[in-house]
Amino acid sequence: MSIMIYGQDALISQIDATTLDTFPRSVIFEGLPGSGKKLLTNYVATHLALPVIDITESLTQETIEEITESVSPSIYLIEGDKLTIREQNVILKFLEEPLKNAYIVITVTQAAFLLPTVQNRCQIYTLAPYSKEILKKFCEDTFLIDIAVTPGQLILLQNEGNTVIQDMKLLAEKIFNKISIASFPNTLSIVNKLAFKSEKDKFNIDIFCNILRYVVHNLVIADNRAFLFDAYTLTSDLCKHMAIPNVNKQYLFENFLYHLREVMRQSV
Amino acid sequence: MTLQELKLAIETNNIPSQLFIFEYSDNNFLAVSYMQEISRQFNRSIRYLESETDLQAEIAALSDIFHSPSINEQLVYFTDSFSFTDSKLAEIKNLIIVTHKIDKQISAIFPDNIIIFPKLEQWQITDYLYQTLPGVQKSKLDSLLVTCNYDVFRVSSEAEKLKIFDQIVQDALFDLFVSSGAFSDRSQYDIFNFTDALIHKNICLLKTIYEQKNSIDIEAIGLVTILYKNFRNIINVQLSNNPTPEGTGLTSKQIYAIQKYNCGYFSVAQLLKIFEFLTTIDLRIKTGELPVDMLIDYLIVKIFCI
Numbered sequence: 001m002s003i004m005i006y007g008q009d010a011l012i013s014q015i016d017a018t019t020l021d022t023f024p025r026s027v028i029f030e031g032l033p034g035s036g037k038k039l040l041t042n043y044v045a046t047h048l049a050l051p052v053i054d055i056t057e058s059l060t061q062e063t064i065e066e067i068t069e070s071v072s073p074s075i076y077l078i079e080g081d082k083l084t085i086r087e088q089n090v091i092l093k094f095l096e097e098p099l100k101n102a103y104i105v106i107t108v109t110q111a112a113f114l115l116p117t118v119q120n121r122c123q124i125y126t127l128a129p130y131s132k133e134i135l136k137k138f139c140e141d142t143f144l145i146d147i148a149v150t151p152g153q154l155i156l157l158q159n160e161g162n163t164v165i166q167d168m169k170l171l172a173e174k175i176f177n178k179i180s181i182a183s184f185p186n187t188l189s190i191v192n193k194l195a196f197k198s199e200k201d202k203f204n205i206d207i208f209c210n211i212l213r214y215v216v217h218n219l220v221i222a223d224n225r226a227f228l229f230d231a232y233t234l235t236s237d238l239c240k241h242m243a244i245p246n247v248n249k250q251y252l253f254e255n256f257l258y259h260l261r262e263v264m265r266q267s268v
Numbered sequence: 269m270t271l272q273e274l275k276l277a278i279e280t281n282n283i284p285s286q287l288f289i290f291e292y293s294d295n296n297f298l299a300v301s302y303m304q305e306i307s308r309q310f311n312r313s314i315r316y317l318e319s320e321t322d323l324q325a326e327i328a329a330l331s332d333i334f335h336s337p338s339i340n341e342q343l344v345y346f347t348d349s350f351s352f353t354d355s356k357l358a359e360i361k362n363l364i365i366v367t368h369k370i371d372k373q374i375s376a377i378f379p380d381n382i383i384i385f386p387k388l389e390q391w392q393i394t395d396y397l398y399q400t401l402p403g404v405q406k407s408k409l410d411s412l413l414v415t416c417n418y419d420v421f422r423v424s425s426e427a428e429k430l431k432i433f434d435q436i437v438q439d440a441l442f443d444l445f446v447s448s449g450a451f452s453d454r455s456q457y458d459i460f461n462f463t464d465a466l467i468h469k470n471i472c473l474l475k476t477i478y479e480q481k482n483s484i485d486i487e488a489i490g491l492v493t494i495l496y497k498n499f500r501n502i503i504n505v506q507l508s509n510n511p512t513p514e515g516t517g518l519t520s521k522q523i524y525a526i527q528k529y530n531c532g533y534f535s536v537a538q539l540l541k542i543f544e545f546l547t548t549i550d551l552r553i554k555t556g557e558l559p560v561d562m563l564i565d566y567l568i569v570k571i572f573c574i
Contacts, residue, residue: 184540185504189515241551248550251496255547258540 003043005036006151007134011125012043020048020073024123025098028080030111031127033206033243034152037107040127041077050075050103059087064094073101080108081245088115095121109243147207147214156207165211168203172215176231179257180264187257196250205249209239227266234259271383278305285310287358289350289365289378292385296346297420299366299385303344312342312362320352326363327356353377390418400427403438412451426451449482459486463494466571467502469533474568481564488563489553495567496546498530503539506531534574541574 005012015023023044029037045052055063056079067076078091095104095118104122108114111124130150138151139158144165148154157165171193179187195202216235220228238256242249269284277283283306290299307314317323323345343363351371357363358378375382390413397409416422429450430438445451457477462484465474477484504516505526513520534542549567552558558566 183507185508185511185515188500188504192517244551244554247554251547251550255544255551258544258547 003039003046005039005043006137007130008036008040008128011040011127014125015040015044015047018047020050023048023103025102026095026104026106026122028106028108028111028114028119028122028124029127030108030124032109032150032153034148034150034154034156035127035130036151037127038077040125041075041105041107044103044105045075048075048103052077052105054079056082059083059090061090064090067094067102068099070101073103075103075105078104078106080106080111080114083114083245085115088118092117092121109245113245147210149210153207153210156204160204160207164203165207168208168211169215171203172208172212175212175257175260176215176219176264179261180267182261184258184261187261188254190257191250191253194253196253205253206242209235209242209253213239225267227263230263230266231260234263269380269383271385274302274383278302278309281309283309285361287360287363287365287378287381289367289370289374289382290385291350291367291370291382293368293387295388295420296366296368296385297424298388302383302385303342303364303366306364307342310342310362312340314344315341317343317345320347323352323357323363324354326360327354330356330359350374388420393418393420393423396420397423397427400424400431401438401442403433403435404430404442405439408439408442415451457484459484459491459494462486463491463498466495466568467498467530467533469572471572478568486564488560488567491564491567492546492549495571496543499539499543499546501526502530502534503543506539507536538574542571545570545574 029040031037041052044050050073052075054077055067056077059078083091091104092115106114106118106122111119111122111126132145135145135148135151135154139145139154141158144154144157147165148157160168171190175190193203194205194208196205213232213235216228216232220232234256238252241247241252274283274288288303288306290296290302292299304314317326326343339362341362343360345363345365347365347367349369349371350365350367351374353371353373355377358381370382394410394413397413398406401409412426413423416426429445430441433441457480462474462477462481464470465477501516501518501522504518505511505523508515511518511523511527513523516523518526549558549563553560553563
């Protein structure tokens with residue numbers, strides 16, 4: 001069964017040119033959440049006719065010994081964003097000495113957040129950003145395409161439902177319009193509507209940050225006063241920092257609210 | 269069998285080989301000590317059973333003609349509440365149950381197997397320490413008991429450090445241990461005293477606690493979390509005209525306590541700056557900008573300078 005991957009033509013050409021002997025033994029696939037890192041891993045597996053085994057949750061010396069003694073080749077997938085420093089150190093030797101029957105694929109949002117010693121031992125492939133034309137192949141809703149930056153995010157947005165997305169948009173607009181006159185305790189109460197872990201009946205924080213960026217982007221286009229540019233920069237930084245592994249998203253968001261309030265008060 | 273009878277049996281090396289059910293009241297220290305001594309006298313290695321399923325398995329093994337009960341093992345089962353009613357359990361002679369509560373019907377099924385351990389009184393713990401460390405002056409042991417708050421587990425743990433030494437040297441070594449901080453947690457303060465001192469801008473108390481910080485369990489990231497929650501609550505209460513449980517997420521009692529004890533030490537501007545500072549720390553640590561080993565000192569200086 002062939003796997004279709006849109007928007008990564010250069011990377012696919014590189015993979016297609018490899019064989020079992022020439023594909024790197026240790027690889028990092030770097031890309032935003034929903035950009036298709038796992039799909040690409042499956043593509044490699046199909047191309048090389050190998051199974052994929054996810055070892056993210058079982059990174060121990062025993063697992064590594066089993067892999068070393070394995071008689072048939074496999075691709076071992078590790079979700080790099082979930083790795084602790086200790087686990088990264090466990091896999092170092094594993095990455096350094098190519099094993100006869102193992103291809104290691106580490107998927108991360110940003111390779112820079114891995115230890116330099118891990119980065120140095122892997123071939124890094126960066127997934128290309130997705131254009132709006134490519135995203136249209138996944139969804140025709142132009143509003144959702146304006147918010148999402150990857151196919152995975154588009155699918156997440158579609159799953160949320162139109163009503164929820166519209167509610168998030170209304171809240172985002174309210175924040176930018178009213179934060180300058182709201183009291184700080186009132187401002188902090190916004191976080192009660194957001195899911196920072198997996199809380200139900202609350203807005204997904206990652207999707208909400210994308211919607212915030214969409215709303216402030218439109219504000220800047222409509223009105224190019226300096227404080228709106230500052231608000232856009234704050235929001236972009238928020239979206240970027242949210243991707244850092246294991247970061248406390250609530251702290252990040254509340255810090256963003258503090259600075260946004262200061263910036264928007266310049267308009268009053 | 270009573271506890272006194274069992275004690276005599278242990279002292280005379282005449283323990284009957286039978287099922288024991290030890291019922292303790294406040295803690296299982298004595299019960300565990302007796303269990304260990306019984307295992308030692310029978311020269312058995314201890315094997316812990318995990319659940320009542322294991323007990324059933326041991327009973328089933330009794331009638332298994334291919335099974336040779338291991339007389340070299342002391343089977344031990346810990347449980348909060350014991351309600352296992354199969355009387356065949358009494359045939360397992362190398363089993364000790366240690367439990368906090370026994371179901372009423374158990375007393376009728378196992379009348380001769382239950383030993384009740386009473387609550388340990390302070391004088392008993394004191395006697396225990398005096399006997400364990402006979403070479404140390406009693407006044408010094410009394411101070412150790414106060415530091416350990418008469419917690420028998422802590423007392424036992426601290427006594428272990430000295431009892432391996434000869435009586436003649438115990439007293440001098442005790443002084444050496446005290447001066448070098450070997451007796452853990454001799455401080456009366458904890459992390460909450462530390463955060464209270466910061467919130468109340470109490471520099472004198474903070475200085476005292478800081479000097480003892482190596483004896484207090486203060487974990488830097490945990491300190492940030494506690495300070496963040498405290499300052500967030502203060503902001504929600506102090507900066508609201510009329511703080512309510514619905515608006516703040518706090519109970520009425522918590523709001524009252526914060527208003528009474530925590531509000532007013534920092535101005536509005538200072539509170540906001542401290543909050544902004546605390547919410548950046550996690551990001552700065554995760555990106556490697558801020559080293560964790562300097563975090564406590566950095567927090568103190570920064571909060572007092574705002």
